[in-house]
Structures are given as C-alpha cells and as structure tokens.
Amino acid sequence: METNMGLEKLLYLQGVGAEYIDCHGHHAQIASSDRLGILASMLAKPNLNAEPLNPLAPSAALDITESSLNDKTFSLDVAPWLSLLPSFQFCHLTHPVILIYLPEQSVEIAFTLTLEEGAVTSSGQTAFQWICHTQNLQIIGDYHHNNIRYCRYQVTLTDYISETLPIGYHQVSAKKFNHNLAVNEPEPAAGILMVAPKSCYQGEIMDNRQSLIKPANDNAEPANTQSANNKPWGISIQLYSLKSAVDTHDGMGDFKALKQLIEYSAQQGADFIMLNPLHALDIANPDNCSPYSPSDRRRLNPLYINIDELHDVDDRDNKLAGFDMNLNHAKLINYKRVFECKYKIFVKLYELFCSKEQANSTARYASFIAFKAQQGHSLSAFCQDQIKQAPEWLAMPADFYAYLQFIAEAQLRDCQQYCLSLGMKIGLIGDLAIGAILQGNEVQSHADQFCTHASIGAPADRFSPSGQNWGLTPLDPIKLKQHNFSHFIDLMRCNMQLYGALRIDHVMGLLRLWWWPLDKTLGNGAYVYYPLDILLAIVCLESQRAKCIVIGEDLGIVPPEISAAMQQSRLLSNQLFYFSQNHDGFIAPQQHKSHSLMMLANHDVAPLKGWWQGEDLHIRDRLTLYPHPQQYQDELRLREKERYQLLQWIDMGFKTFMAADFAIPSELNALSAQIASLVALSPDNALAMKMLEDLPFDQLLDAWLMVAATSEASLFCVQLSDLMADKHCINIPGTWKSFPNWQRRLAKTIDHLKQDKQVTQRCQLITAVRHKTACFNKVV
Template sequence: MDKLPPQVTPPNASPKDAMTLAGIATDYINAKGQRESITQHTRERLFAAMSASEPNSGLLSDNSPLPPVSVFYTDCEYRIPLTRPGAYQWHLQLEDLALVETTDTNRYSGSLKDKNSSAIVLPSSLPLGYHRLIVSDPHSDNTNWSCRIIIAPKRGFIPRQLGNQAKLWGTCIQLYTLRSATNWGIGDFSDLKHMLHHVARRGGAFVGLNPIHALYPANPDSASPYSPSSRNWLNVIYIDVAGVPEFQRSASAQVWWNSAEVQQRWQQVRQTDLVDYPQVIALKLDGLRLAYAHFKHLNHQHERVQAFNYFIYHHGAPLQKQAEFDALHAYYARREPDMWGWPAWPKEYQDGNSDAVRQFVAEHQDEVRFYAWLQWLAHAQLAECFTLSQRQGMSIGIYRDLAVGVTEGGSDTWCDKTLYRIKASIGAPPDPLGPLGQNWGLPPMDPQIMVQRAYQPFIDLLRSNMRYCGALRIDHVMSLLRLWWIPYGDTADRGGYVSYPVDDLLAILALESQRHKCMVIGEDLGIVPPEIVNKLKQSGVFSYKVLYFEQNGSGQFKQPEEYPAQAMATITTHDLPTLRSYWQSGDLDLGQALGLYPNEQVLADLRADRERCKLALLDNLRQANLIDNSVNRHSDEFSADQPMTPELNNAIHRFIASSGSLLIGLQPEDWLAMDTPVNVPGTTDQYPNWRRKLTASLDDLFSDPQTDRLLKTVQSARDNLF
C-alpha cells in the first residue's frame, strides 16, 4: 500500500483543515446517486464531539518525529516518513525476538547522517507482525521516541476447502431462539453443541451465530445483540447452568434445582414462545450463585481454580473492568430499576477509573469476582463448542458476528470515554423509505484516537471476536471506510460521514485473520461505496449476498452462476422476512399493522413490487429446471398467488444452493416454514424484537422428514458444484 503519515490532527491546523484531517466529509453521494453537501454546522458539531472528552486527546505530540503507527503489506518498501527531519539513530525491535539472529543485529539498526533526513527506510522482507521502531537523537540528550510498525499479509485466511473451490453450506441461527429438552428458556452453548452435531452429520461446514457480545445481566430487557454493552466479552445468559461442574456437585444447588418452585419457574420460561429475558436471567443467576458458592470452597490447587486464576491473569485489566461494571450495574439496578446504564448512576461512579469505583470494588470484591467467573464459564463453554466442531471435521465450525458498535450506557464506553465519542452516535443517512435516516444510538470509535493508540483497540476487538470460531462476519463492513455520525440530540438527517483509515484496518484484519485461522465475511448490503468493493475483495473478505436483493437492472433475479465465488449467499437475514413471510407478504402486513409506512401508496407500491419479484423468481426456478417448465406461470401450481409449499421451499433452497458462491447460509426458520421475524427494523417496543423462539425443538427439527429432505437437497446441489 502507499504509505502516508496517519491522519492525526496536528496542533496548529486551522479549524477548517482540522475537520478535513479528522476525516469529516464535506459531501457524499446519497441514495438517489446525487451529491449532497454536509452543512458546516454539522461538521463543526461532529468535530466538537471528537474533542469533547479530553483536551488534545486526538493530537499528535509536536515532540516526536514519528507517527504513532505505520502499517505496510509484506514485501514492499517500508518507508517511515518523519514529522520532523533530523539525523537520528534508529533500532527496530521485532515482535518475535527469536527471529533475530546474532549476525542480523546490525540489520535492524541504523542512523541517518543528514540532519535534513525526512524518512527512515527499514530493511526489506520483515516478518509479519507488530514491531517497534525506536528512534533517538544523539545530539539532544538521547531522548527516545517509538512507533508501532505493522507488517501484514495481503489477504486474510481462507480455509483449505474454499481455496480448493469447494462449495460449502451451513446454517445461520439466532442462538437465543433454540429450544431443547434441557435449556432454561433460551438457547445456550449446549444447544449450540447439538446444533453443530446435527449440521455436521448432514455435511454442513458451519453454524453461524448472532452477535454473542456481552449485554446487561442487570437490565435483561435490553436484548438486542446488535446493541451490546461490550463487544470484547460474552453474553453470560448463554451459559448452560446445568453443565457447570460446580452446579452439578453442589448439594445446595441440587436441592434448589429439584424444588417444586424452581421446577415450576423452569417450566414457565421454557413454555413461552418469546424469550422471557428477565425471568431467564433471574433463574440462571440464582443457579450460578449457588454454583459459585461451591466453587469458592474448592482447594486453591484444584485444576478448575487454577484455570480460572489463569483466565484472570491472562485477560488482566479488561476483564476486571467488565466485571466491575456488571457488579456496579447489578448493585444499582437492585435499588432503582431505572438505572439502565452508567449515565443514570450517581456521578461519582460514571467514570470507570474514579476513586468511588475503586472503593466500591474494594468493598465488593467477591461480587466482582463472581462476574469475572461468569465470563470464564461462558468462554469455556464456547471453546468446547468450537473444539467439537473441529473434531467433527467442519471446515469452518462456528462463525461469529461482530456488531458495528456498542451502546452509550455499557461497559466499553464506561471504561473509555476518549475512544468512544458519546456526544455522537452512528446510523445511516436518509433514503426514500427512511426520509429522516437511521440513528442506532451507538457512540462511534474516534478514528484519530485509534491511530494515536496504534490501532490497539481494533486489534483487541478482532482478537476477542476471532476466538473460538473459523469465520467472523463483520456487520456493516463499510464502517472500515466510513461511518455516518450524528451529533448528540440531532436527527439522523443532520449527520455526516466520518472516514476511517480503511487500508490500515484491512491490513490489520488480514493479519489477525491469518493468525487466528479465521476467515472474514463482510456484510456489505445497502449502498456500498465503490472505493471499498475492490479493497474488500483483494483482502480476501467474502461478500454477503441475499437472494431477495440479487436482481439485475431490469428487475430479474440473478441466475445461480452469476453469484460471485468470494461470497456467502443466503435467502434472507435476521433483519428481513423469513422465506414464507416474504412469499406471502406477511412482512408487509406486519409493517402495516405496526404503522411503519408513511402512507397507503408506499405500501401499495411495496405490494406490487413483491408480486413482481415472486413472478421473476418463479421464472428463474423454471429456467434452472427446479420446477416444472410446463406449468403456466399464472396457474395454481407454483404461482405467485399460492402459499409457500414444501416443494416450492425445496426449489428455492436448491436454487440458492446451486449458486456460484463458495458459501451459503440457511436459516432454520425457513426449514420450519415460520413466518414471524426475529427483528423488525425501525421498531423499538412496537414488536418483540430478538425474542421469538423457533417453533420446534432441535430434536424435532432434525427428526422431521421434511428437514431431512431439504438438507439432502442442499448437500446434493453443493456436491454437484464441486
């Protein structure tokens, strides 16, 4: 890549230049393809949001001659521009010192003789990784400065089977929707094991998950997996309590579990069609506290105690802060239900590093340790799931989903108000169906702070989410290039784009992908800026293709062979109607009932377009010989007027399974012909988002002859493409 100094605002920049250097756009191409200006007032408010937390928090030191970080792809000229020319001495400290042989020592050191030298050129063929360049000025008290040097591969990891052009399939699930004979009213990590087992037996290569980021044990109604408290930690509600050894071995826990009252609570949460988050987390925490009481009495040399202590040591301060947040949140939520997050706490506790917080932790050490223990359990159970997938020969196993941001009141922002700019939120600009745009209520990471910290927050984020999986889906992958920032308190139509260092971020993504042997899928739906399309492809990031949207300019659906190979193809997603609902326009009926459409004409146009799409899809199925060509397109059999049938469902699944994309992801909701969605975008409390369960248990799902036929059809189509 061409190397330029990172765009960190210099201290002497004019306000206008400073906004441009900070990445705040002056205009953008809107949904109609027209260039639209971003007002000066909006740009000024966004710039103010960047500097609201700490004075000069995004500024380069005017003392160091080095940028905070330089990122390169391997096998190029490693040229580090100096911000202040001089005759410096330099030394490169490799990440892996074992790679430096005694005879090579001089190769990684040097000096600049000319006091007007403007760059340092490092030796060629540096190893991949994170290295440290140290520079000193021998003529001024030998002061040292340093910067991080990142050497990255040009492409991320691709599993061997995909490299050999194998056509793989898997299922994409919302983990909380799973039903089983054992879970406690919500899908859990043991259910995930069963799902992996069933899918692997039928030839599937992966099970894809909704984001399993940490939410709020003390505020369980905040259930959206895309609005997490922290993206670096796990949602402890997915712990299988009955699978915890201390729960099994605790006499008190077993007495509690077998009591009539608890068995009644257990049955009640299992019988609901919607996940009852408050009752589920209350039941689980009651059981986990009994298990923890048993754990505390284990000998300090017990292997599980040692494993937990190592977990604490390995994860250090970040784990400690997450546990502190959850303990404080639980403390205040017990006293006042409206304490939804840290902005509602007493002021002295709103800073994660305050004296008041330290005092609380000192007085509640056991409670803090309990929440760290829950993270350990969640990590251990998820790790077991991934290990199982590898033992069963699944080439990907688990793919996780990385949400685009975190909520204002969660642990990530509580710990780091400089990185997360809470005076702004991210969303999407206006489009024809959303004239005011979208505001997701998620404070953005400041790209200048990311650079100043040598991208460590981004590196940590990838490492946290590439654990225990063979693929990572990045929600709203365009965020690597730009995000729509909205000044706090404004509507989304008064926002503007802020750019991110896409080349550097993609390089780091490729490096971490290779190190974790974790491929990357980028959710690139909607308006995709042309400047990122080729970058993603060249970096080995798989695209994301949804059947409903794969139409050409004339409104015809693309044929399977037109799908790109470097992609995952799906029929639908969590934000879209199920196949049955799409075919029967149930989503439009629901949207009308919820008042989502501005007027009757918009709804009428959507219904007309849906009928056109159904006829176009039927034509494609006939052309692909997946339904009878002799049947008239308007007849009763396989017509746009008929309900979804098992035969039509199989034909559409075979159509997507025949696509040229190397991956396809299928939803169990479509195997079960379900019509209610898990999420209706644009709603908050009008619809029970992120709560709807599957209509069948895992055992019933996979013992159903129709599911068996459908998955055999899918596997056959994939095999025939190899």
Template sequence: MNKMIDCAAQTPAEDCSEELVRELVNYKGIGSDFIDAWGKPAKIAVKNQIKLLQAMGYDMRDESSLQHQLHDEATSEWLQGLNPVHVFRTNNDICIPIRVSIADATAEHTLKITTESGAEHKIKFLPSEGTLVASQAVEDIEYQQYLVAVDEVFTEGYHQLSLTKGRKNVAASRLIVAPESCFIPDDIASGKKMWGLSVQLYCLKSERNWGIGDFSDLIFLVNNAAKQGADFVGLNPIHSLYAADPDTCSPYGPSSRRWLNYLYIDVESIDCFDSSSVESYMTENDVAAKLVSLRALDFVDYEGVAAQKLAVLGKVFDVYSEKYFSKNSKQKKAFDEFVAAGGDSLHTLAVFETLQMELKNKGKAHWGWPVFPDGYQEAHLPAVRRFAKKHAHQVDFYKFLQWQASLQFEAASKAAKDAGMSIGLYRDLAVGVSEGSAEIWGNQSLYCTDVSVGAPPDILGPLGQKWGLPPMDPDALYQQAYQPIIDLFESNMHASGALRIDHVMALLRLWWVHKDDDANDGAYVNYPVDDLLAILALESQRNKSLVIGEDLGTVPDSIRTKLQENGMYSYRVFFFEQAQDGGFFSPSHYPEQSMATLTTHDMPTLIGFWHCDDLVLGKDVGLYPDEDVLATLYADRHDNKQQILNTLHGHGSIGDDISRDVHYVGMNKSLNHGLQTHMAGGSSALLSLQLEDWLEMEKPVNIPGTFKEYPNWKRKLSHNLEDIFTRADIQSLAKAITHKRIGASQS
C-alpha cells in the same frame, strides 16, 4: 476523559471562516458528498460537518480558539519522534518516518526493532543523511521529518519500535507487519461449495435448556447439522449484553464486543452444579418448575431466564471457589491465566456489571455509565478502584462467568470440527456498542459519545437509520496504535472458523449523526481502511478464520474491489440481487468469493415475505402510516413475487405443480424448498440458510426501526432441536441442498 461539548450551544461564529472549516473537514476525513444507494450524487450540509467536528472535540465558536487548538495539535505531533503505529504488508518496503529538531539531525540515532519473539534489530543512522520529506518550525525551533529505510525482512506480527539518541529515549512506537490477504480454508480454495445454517442462538428450543438456547444446544445443533452435510453454523452476535438489564437484548447493541453473553452458559454442565448446596437451593426455590415454564414460552423471557441463571450460577461459583480457588489447583491456575490474558478489558466488564447490579439493587439509575454517580463515570477513577476492591468476590464472579462461557464456546467449536465441518462456527461482529456500555466506560477517549452511527437513506431504510451506537474516533484509534481493533478482531475470531463483519463499510467510512438529529442529517467519516484491512488479514491468518463482509446498502464499487483483493468474502442476499428490469439474478452469477443467503435477521421469513406479513406488521407498529406508500409497497411486492416465480421456473428450480401466475401461488413447502435449492446451485463458495425457513416459520426475529412495538430478538424456533433433524422433510431438504452444492462445486 473525553471532551463532552454541548454542540447545541456552539453555533460557529461569523469570524470562523468557511475556508478553515473546509480545511479541518478534509483533515479529519469528514465527507462533503457521496453517491447514494440509487446511484445519485448527494451533498453533505456544512452544519452537519460542523456538528461532527464539535463531537470530535473541536471548539467551533470562533476562529481564534480553533486556531489555538489546531496549533497545539500540530505542535504535539511534531514533538513526537515517531508516529504511534506503522502498518506494512509483507511485500512492502519498510520506511519509518522520524522527526527530530534541526540541531539533532546531524547526531547519530538508533532505531531499534524488537520483534514479538524478542529478537532485536538496530539501525544506526544520521537523520541528515536520509530523505528529508517535511519541516516545520515549532516554538522557534525547526523540526525535520526524514524517512529511515529498514532493510531487514520481518515476519508477520506486532513488533515494537524505539528511537534513541545516545542513551536518551526519544520515542516509542509499534510496527505491524501483515499478510497480503485474509485466510481462506483449503477446501474453499480448491473449489468446494459449502452450505450451513444461520441461527440466533437464543432462539434455540430444547427439552433441557433454561428457556434460552445455550452452548450445549449449539453442540447438539452442529453435530446434527454436520450429519446432514452442513459445513458451518453461523451465529448472531453473542457479545456481552447487560446482566443488570436482561431485557436490553439486542445482540447488535452490546455492552462489550470482546466478551460473551453469559446467558448462553449451560449451567448444568459446570463442575459443582451437582453439589448439595446447589441442589438444595434448586429444590427450595422450585427452580425446576420455573424452568419448565420458561421453556414453554414462544418468546424468550430474558428477565425470567436471567433471574434463574444468575442466582444458580452464583451458588455454583461459591462452591467452585471454595473447592478450587482456595488452593493451588489446576482450575485456579487456568482461571488466573484467563484473567491475566483478559487484562483491563475483562476487569472493566466485571466491575461494570458489579457496579450496575449494585445500583439496580439499591433502586438507583443504572442503565449505563452516563447515569453512574459522580466519581464512577470512568472505569479508571479512584472511587471505582475502591469499589472493585470492596466487591472483589462479585467481580471475580463475573470474570468466572466469562471463563465458563469461553470454555463452553470453545467446546462447541471443537464439536463442530470433530463432526467434520470444514468451517465450523462462524461469529458475527456488531458494528458498535451501545451508549452506556462497559466498552465505552473503559475507554471513553476512543469514542465520540455525542454521535451515533447509522446509514443514509437507502433501499432498506428510506428515511436513513440511526443505531444509537457511538463511533470510535479514527484519530484516537490511531493514537492507541489500533489496539482496540486488534483486540476486537482477535477475540471474535478465536475458536471461530469464520467471522462475519456487520456493516463492513465501517472499515472504510461510517455515517455519523449527531444524537439530536435525524438520521439523514449526517455525514460520512473516513477510517484508515488500508491499515484496518491489514490488521484484519493478520488476525484472520493467525486464527485461521475466513472473513465475510456484510456489504449491503450504500457501498462504492471501489471498496468492494478492495475487500475482494484482501481475501474478504462478499455478502449476497437473493432478494436484493435484482436487475434494473425487475428480474432477479441467478445465484449462478454471484461472485464465487461470496456468501449467499435468501434472508437476514432484518428481513421477514420466506413465508412472511411471500404473504406480506412484514407489511401487515409494519402497519400495525406504525412504520407505514401513509396508505399510499403502503399501497406502493404491496404493488412492488406483488411484482417481485412474479419475477421470482419467473426466475425459479426459468431455471427449473420448481415444478409445474406450482403455477407461473403469482395470483395463484401461496408459499408452501414446494416453493420454500425450491427457493432454497435454487440458491444451492449458485456459484457462491458459501450458502447460508435460516433455520426458521427450514421450519416454515412466519414471525420475524426483528423488525428494523422498532423498539417496544414488537418483541425483537426474543422469538424462539417453533420446534425443539431434538425434533428438527428427525423430520423426513428436513432430511430431504438437506440432502437436496447438499446434492446441489456438490454439483455446483463440479461445474
């Protein structure tokens, strides 16, 4: 279990020297200063650094106990013959550091490399004849570290290392060999400029869904968007949330990022839905009428949708199990293969959801593992194993839901490709999981649960942001040979033409804040960016998935260069691409290696922005209690709108029917379409447009900084899917965007 330390009770004693704290801060990659979003230097308070060290498990109460802890860590490292993992690019020379006692340095050792394909390569050597790089006395025995050169050229992949002396196994490790950069589709490499639609999947309305967008709606969307010239459809995170708490619905605070939200399953497309027992249940419980009501709502009723879907899916599963799983059918074989491939991660999620639902049904606290009963607060405890065995049928039910969700997502991805989309579906990887999640329950040693990630004060959040997502401990991730991050990249790139990484700075550094502190009282913690980028490139190439990094906020120029060199596409939002004089950069000046967009899920719609609806809403929900601050925001918005008009008129993106004076211009169809076609003529390889703006909607999908004050992540689209692409104005807009993109490709 991870070390749960009461930080508030551990104020460092006076004899814990500042020098030792400083050394430990540097060793653990905790920042002492940074350049803020306004380009000014900012210092990190020492007390913030100490709290983060405590969250990492260090006892900061006195120097003696801390020294003992550090000594034990150093001893353990020197006693390991190999590092947990070694990461190289294909053009690197491979040199493996090994550690042996001085007595063993003259004995013959064997370094064996077993490739993914099973081929073995053995290197016999005397450590003393190699390059000595370090030495250390451990318990009166001197240990030495040497570099062993590996002359063979290895293919990209995950290989195994073992170090032996004679017949004695000394150590085992992993060798990762990665390509130089991420995957780039041939069409993009040849200069094609693409456009696509970004949607929150739950927002989709249709005549047939169950009150929430589903994977069949997604198939309908990709088929019709492709006919209009779109090359991709981008999705909000579709990660697994909480079956027992449907109203905990933020896609950016999931329970597991490896698995899917079962609410997106089209229940009616599953084999056995048309069975007599399911039909009887539907009739007896008047499900059809309830679905009509759920479809008619303007906001997703997650509780209502989940109640109907879980109940009917349970009936379908019972019939399906009896029909297929009771014998050696191809369906049983496919399901068993899916479960085996999902391994501990899938089992953990299924048991978590079964346990959480059981606690809920008994009226007990259940929001997450911290409130689970004693003996159940870790996934691998004996009581949990007994519970899973006792409730095996229900555990299999939740595994079945993941199987069906995966099959339906794969079908949507295939539909996109079959429709001629160059990229198809692209997914969004959230920056973390919520505190009570199944992902943390199954691997608590990986996370620092006394901490939340977030952001220091910046343009989007002047007070800083704290997202309630515990971070992975970089050292624990390294000790686990990066397997958790490998699993994340692979599962989210599977059957996806592209992956957008939310807050891509997490590969380099994350803003850590103690959960009891304000968002600005944090510090940056560094991550092994080169190793993580190498793994990202490997999974990108394997899954043929383009990578887009959301690089907004406080981002050093050096990391943007590094991301670009690794083949990652930048993320450019029109309203943030503003010069010092207030003018807006033309999209023709955006980097070609980027995805451009007008707005995001955290911003108002075009109408909302232009009419300042976000400022009105912000005041109503308490975000802007200071009238002077609000007045400044209104004045800035007025100036920005005038600059936007200047830009649009200057580039001929809107006609003279729209005034050049902002005092006389409201958001209308001409201005809306002018903004979107203005973006389409830009130099970015990718252009993403929000379906809400095609429909000229006003309400935002999310207001950052709010919880219950606004129905975040619930607002549906204003029109049914069946009606959207029959509209002449939508067809005309899509045609104009496609024409401009073709022109941009040829320029």
C-alpha cells in the same frame, strides 16, 4: 452556515465528510451546520456519565477561538511532521518499510528494531540494529512549515535486514547519529511498527471460478476439481431461539442447544453454523435484548451458558431446588425472568465452585486464575462495571462475573472444537456488532477512544426517510490513532480467537460511519471517515494469527473504496438473496460474487415463507410504519412482481439442471411443469396470479433452496427457520417496543428437528449440490 477556511481544514483533518452518494445514486451535500455539530461532539470532553451534551446551538457548542483552532489544526496537520517516528505505523509483509520524518538534510540515522514478544526470525533473531544515511533514502512526501521543508523518508528494510520479518506489532526506535562525542546524542524516538499480511486468512475458501453447474447456454463441462465440487454451506441461527428439548429450565437457547445443533448439522453435511452476536448485553436492563446493542463486544452473554455441562453440578439437584424456570413452552422469551432465574442458579454454582475448586486449589481453579491473568485489566474493569450495574438483589463480588466469563468462553471454545472434530471445515461463524451502547463497560472504560457525544446509524433512504440511529457509540478516528489503535486491535483479537470465521457487521465502518449528535440541536449528522488502510491491515493480521476467515457485511450504500479494499485483502463479501437483483429480476446463481457469503435471508428481512406471503409488509402496515397508505400498496405490487421474477429464476435453474444432466427430485417434477406454465404467461395476467397462489409452498421452498445452492459464492448459508419453513420475522427494523424483536423462539426442539424428514431432505438437497454434484441424483 458557512465555514471559514480554518474550520474547513479542521473538519477535514478530523475526518468529517462534506458530501456523499446517497441511496438513489445522487450526489448529496452535507450542510455546514450538521458538520459543525459533529465537530462539536468530537471536541467535547469524554462523557463519563452517559449523558448527552447540554442543549446548545452549534456555534456556541463549538466555541473554538482562533487560538484553539490553530492549536488543534497544528496538532493534527503539522506536529506529525516534527516527530522523527510516528507512534504507530504499518507496512505489509511483502514490502517492509519504516517511515521517518525529518527536515530535509543529510544525516545518518541509527535504528533498532525489536520484534514483538514471542516473535523470532527463522535464524532465531529477535532484534536488529543498523545505520542508514538520508541521502540513500527515498522521499515519498513533504510538508513546508516556517520556510523549512520536512520530508517523509522511506527506509526499505530489505536493504538492511536479510531475513523475513514475522508479522506482528514490533518496536522500532531511531535517533540521529552524532559523530561528535563532545555533543550529547539526541533522545531516540520510538514507536510501533506493525508488519501485516496483505490478506485475511482463507482456510477452506478457495478462489475457484468454476460454477457448480454451468448455465444452460454454456456447452463447456463443469471442471472436475475438488474445489468446484465442494463448496461449503451452513446454517444460520439466532442462538437464543433454539430449544434443545422440553427442559423446564431451558428459558432460551444456550450452548447445550448449540452443541446438539452442531451434531445434527454435521450429520447433514453442513460446514459451519452462523451465529447472532453473543456479546455481553446490558445487565441493568435485561429486556434490552438486541444482540446488536451490546454493553461490551469483548465479553460474552452469560445467559448462553449450558448449566448442565458445568463441573459444579454433581449435587445440583439438591443445591438448586426451587429454581425451576418452566419457561420452555413460551413462544416469546421473557428475558427478565430468564435473567433472574439463571443468575440465581449462577450464584449457587459459583458458591459450589468456591467451596469445591477454590478451597481445594484444584487444577480447574488454577485455570480460572490463569484466565483472569491473561485477560488482565480489561476483564477486571468489566467485572467492576457489572457490580455497579447489577440489580440490588445480585450483590456478588468481581470474581463472580469473571467466573461467568471463564465458563462462557470455555464452553464456546468447546463448541468450536466440537464442530471441527465432527468434520466441519469452518465451524462457528461469529458476528461482531458495529458498536456498543454508551452506558456499557466497553465505552465507559475506553471513553478516551470513543466519541461519547454521538451515536452511529445511517442517512435517509427509501426505507427510513428520516435516517437510522442505532444508539451505538462510535470510535473516534483521531483518538483511536492517538492510542495506537489498541482498542480496535483488542476487539478484533477477542472475537477472532473464538470462531472459525467472523462476520463484521456494517464493514463500511472501516472507512466511514454516519454519526448523529446526541444533542439534537447540533444538527442531523454527517459521515466521519476512518483510516481504512490501517484498520484493514489490523484485520488481516489478527485474522491470520487466529486462523479466522473474515466476512464483511457490505449491504446498503457501499463506497467503491470498500469493495476494492475487501477484494484486495481477501475479505469475503456478504450477499443477500433478496438484494441480488438487477433490472431483469434475480441474478443467476452463476453470477453471484465468488469470494462471498451468500445468505438467502438474515435477521433484518423476512424469512422465505414470510417474504412469499408478504408477512413483513403486512406487519409494517399494522404498525403504521408506512408514511403514506399508498406506499403499502406500492410495496405489495412490487412484491407480486418479485414473486413472479423468483419463479422465472427457479425455472431457469431447473433448465440449467436438465442441461447439465442433473436429475430433479421426482416430487418437484410436477412443480417444475407448473412453474414453466406460469412463467409463459404475462405477470399481468389474472390467471397467472391465481396460479401463483396455488403453488405448494413446501415444494417451492425445496426448489428455491436447490437452485440457490448452485451459487458461485464460496459460502452459502440458510437460516434454520427457513429450513423449517417458519414465516415469523426476527426483527423489524425501525421498531422497538411495538414488535417483539429478538424474542421469538423456534417452534421445534432440536429433538423434533432430528425427526423432521422434510428438514433433513432439504439439507441433503443443499449438500448434494454444494458438495457432491456428481451424486445429485441419489437424493431423488
């Protein structure tokens, strides 16, 4: 289907893409019918019933008349030039400016700038007023409409304000100055001026270009600087998978287990713990347990609450008799049972809270009231939604759900403070999911800022020939702008205030997202573009305010605009070891991106042992996820090649250690010789393959971790399951009910972990490399 010029212009203004570079590096054109299907989804009325559009053909669903097409185009293309001030604009702190829009003319403009509540300049000022003349302003853009030239004038604030403005969301108003007192002055235009820093908060991240250990062919000595010898590392976990101890009421990992892991990790020299998303999930369907499919990303999942730590448990043993879950022995989490058992406990604890705290108007109850007031309408809307979605047996008032959020947030904040008190440099790294489910409170209470007739995902690639649909509702870039980006700001603020660092899942979404129409008759989707510069400025501002480092998950198809923007804003890249390859094999640690987080593995790939044994490939074959049997065989052959390349990489790492005069632990000397012998053979040699199978994996893992820890990356992260040499996959992409994703618990409790000398030694190896290379031989 061809589009006429009017429709093509509207598609452009709505941000619907026409082409992209696919995963193979080829130029891909998006069909007009697919683009029109996305446009139809965007222009439909918000969906408040969580139902897809009625099945209509794209042309019928679009149903745009010439008049409505012109009206819509006018509102997006012409109208902004007819308003003196936009409702929202931003500038950087280093170059503060205001943009105004006027027909070309010589006129004076009177301005008032009022700083955000609580913000003051160094001299104590909170507001400024001045008058400027358009003939003294720079024109940085123009637009012709009805034979009139409209100009975008730039007002440089340093010409009128001598003080440095604080960052924040300030109010600006402007009006034409009328010297004729007989004529009424026009009404002023008003809007928000966001003054943003140019970069995210850096904290302990230092831009040093000195490798921990120089490559073997580099004769220069490593720089003896603190930054070169003290690069942070940490442990990543799926919090639900932790076991604090053999507690009968511990059905899944919670903040109690997290505190115990924090203590252990700090003792081992770790600087952070990286978490899965802790967002609130669908209370109506506890079995929908993916942490990346939240109902509201601004709220926490109450199932992580540590019951033992509550102030209301003085007489818990008497009040909570009969609520013994006895689920701790299970390998897989039964979320429905955990939900039922834990919420019954929550009900009793809330009743205790009311009878003890509310009835006596205690300081703790006052804190709860203050929490509700600070959270405002957002929290009350969430609680009302929980009432509607909860099962019939859980008939509780709104304050019950507010109480759970009050407790969960307090405990998570306490965990972050505990990290810092034990000397961790960063503490907790949170994870922000890319979207939320349609039927959840976040979308339904802000349906006017989302496109409720579409879901996000990814176009076809070699792993998903039909593309990926994640079932998450996208923010609408046009509606987001019309609401002054309020929800995006709230989303960043709510998450950043809880952590020392925040990982933004699929950071490419700041620039573009692949949308699928919910109505399948509307085509196969298209990319929709977002205002990257504004969204990134908001991220930088909220990051600096919360003192929260930001990491962007930039795995997959990454447009060059995203890479450049991340570098300029000091937003850390997220590297994954398996994907850090070139045509010769795995990239040397000294060549990893310096301003990045390097993860050896994450939730979407096999753990190290599982990868080495091909467990992920075998699972996909058993689940018949390969379109053709030959593809499975091809993947097996590729894995054999990659295993051999891994040994080459480790061998080069050992040579680098020796060239730098660092001792290799004695138990790895024999392995080093084995690997050197194997690497000397051809990967096609049958003997080489047999030797590869004979390698002791525990020692191989030690070597793998030790070499990887020399990574140039600012942050280095290892899964706890990998430190334990667990082979089980967390999530198999492309499966839902056919594989127990997000359900597996770790085999060992935290108590057992503390007694595991092998795990402790691995932590010590990593710490020695990341923190104190000069003392490396002490762990031999």
